[in-house]
Amino acid sequence: MDKRRIQIIEDNDDIRESIIEILELANYEVIAADNGKTGIELANQHLPDLILCDIMMPELDGYGVLYLLGKNPQTASIPFIFLTAKAERIDMRKGMEMGADDYLTKPFDDMELLNAVESRLNKKTKQEAYYSKSLDTIDGLISSTSGMQELSKAVAQRKVRTIKKKQVIYYEGDSIAGIYLVVQGKVKTYKLTPDGRELMVGIYTDDEYFGIPSLLLNEPHAETAEAMEDTMICMLPKELMETLLGKYPDIGRQFIKILSNNLLDREQQLLQLAYFSVRKRLAEVLIRLYKQEQSTNPLNIKVSRDNLAALAGMATETVSRILSDFKAENIIERKGSHIQILNLQMLQEMKN
Numbered sequence: 434m435d436k437r438r439i440q441i442i443e444d445n446d447d448i449r450e451s452i453i454e455i456l457e458l459a460n461y462e463v464i465a466a467d468n469g470k471t472g473i474e475l476a477n478q479h480l481p482d483l484i485l486c487d488i489m490m491p492e493l494d495g496y497g498v499l500y501l502l503g504k505n506p507q508t509a510s511i512p513f514i515f516l517t518a519k520a521e522r523i524d525m526r527k528g529m530e531m532g533a534d535d536y537l538t539k540p541f542d543d544m545e546l547l548n549a550v551e552s553r554l555n556k557k558t559k560q561e562a563y564y565s566k567s568l569d570t571i572d573g574l575i576s577s578t579s580g581m582q583e584l585s586k587a588v589a590q591r592k593v594r595t596i597k598k599k600q601v602i603y604y605e606g607d608s609i610a611g612i613y614l615v616v617q618g619k620v621k622t623y624k625l626t627p628d629g630r631e632l633m634v635g636i637y638t639d640d641e642y643f644g645i646p647s648l649l650l651n652e653p654h655a656e657t658a659e660a661m662e663d664t665m666i667c668m669l670p671k672e673l674m675e676t677l678l679g680k681y682p683d684i685g686r687q688f689i690k691i692l693s694n695n696l697l698d699r700e701q702q703l704l705q706l707a708y709f710s711v712r713k714r715l716a717e718v719l720i721r722l723y724k725q726e727q728s729t730n731p732l733n734i735k736v737s738r739d740n741l742a743a744l745a746g747m748a749t750e751t752v753s754r755i756l757s758d759f760k761a762e763n764i765i766e767r768k769g770s771h772i773q774i775l776n777l778q779m780l781q782e783m784k785n
Contacts, residue, residue: 439482440483456547487515495516499515514535534556603644603657605624616665619636622635623656733773734771
């Protein structure tokens with residue numbers, strides 16, 4: 434079996450040599466560079482299975498390396514781990530937004546390094562298996578063979594990123610970078626009320642797109658997107674989508690259809706907020722979640738009280754009280770964030 438090839442880009446000689454020694458002892462093939470420019474040249478030449486890169490380097494820092502590698506289709510999908518002594522939140526977010534897969538904060542020990550490398554390589558193997566599923570979904574967007582081939586090629590060159598539970602993908606007001614496809618998992622979009630409460634406006638699961646309105650309007654995001662569980666997403670860049678939308682009208686028509694369905698859902702949500710009692714509103718939310726998850730988990734829903742409150746537009750305490758009532762009435766069974774619907778008909782016929 435061929436050795437997996439790891440590239441290290443690090444300007445500190447002692448750290449670089451130490452990492453090389455650890456990885457070679459673990460039976461990896463290692464290529465090394467002492468600066469960002471050389472690192473890019475070696476990456477283009479050898480196409481490693483994974484890249485470890487320091488952030489703070491002279492001439493070309495780690496962010497520049499990641500940006501330039503992302504511009505090249507041959508290197509854009511290579512897993513990329515930053516090595517940094519800077520653990521500030523803003524630095525981590527900047528790197529993840531640019532497409533980094535992980536961080537290792539110096540100093541780190543042998544096992545931390547090997548675990549990060551092995552974990553990321555294993556995820557890459559699993560993610561490659563999900564591409565075929567994602568491409569099957571995209572099939573419905575384009576009727577022409579040439580368009581499908583072009584988009585399939587573009588998607589296959591993009592990374593599938595793993596987003597941790599409660600990690601923000603973008604904030605309300607952030608500039609549009611592209612649209613997102615949920616490969617596996619669940620993402621919510623929400624807006625904050627003036628008093629800081631969360632109002633959830635959308636939930637997206639496997640093979641669903643989000644971020645479309647900002648792309649079509651060319652405006653900043655009007656809501657925040659956050660992973661509800663560990664989720665795998667693929668981001669299709671704005672420039673790519675604008676080119677494809679201009680070239681293949683079927684994509685635009687399909688996205689308009691998606692937006693129309695989302696708009697109808699939101700109109701229904703607003704009517705429920707305005708006219709339904711709290712019991713009826715929560716019943717409608719449970720029915721909506723049931724319909725969304727029934728294909729994979731019949732009559733079972735996994736959702737927190739906070740998210741139920743954000744969907745129904747009510748206080749968390751009110752949600753808890755109504756769920757307790759539903760349980761006492763044998764409509765649901767509840768254990769933590771897991772809700773089992775015992776009587777769907779009673780939810781559907783709930784009086785206002």
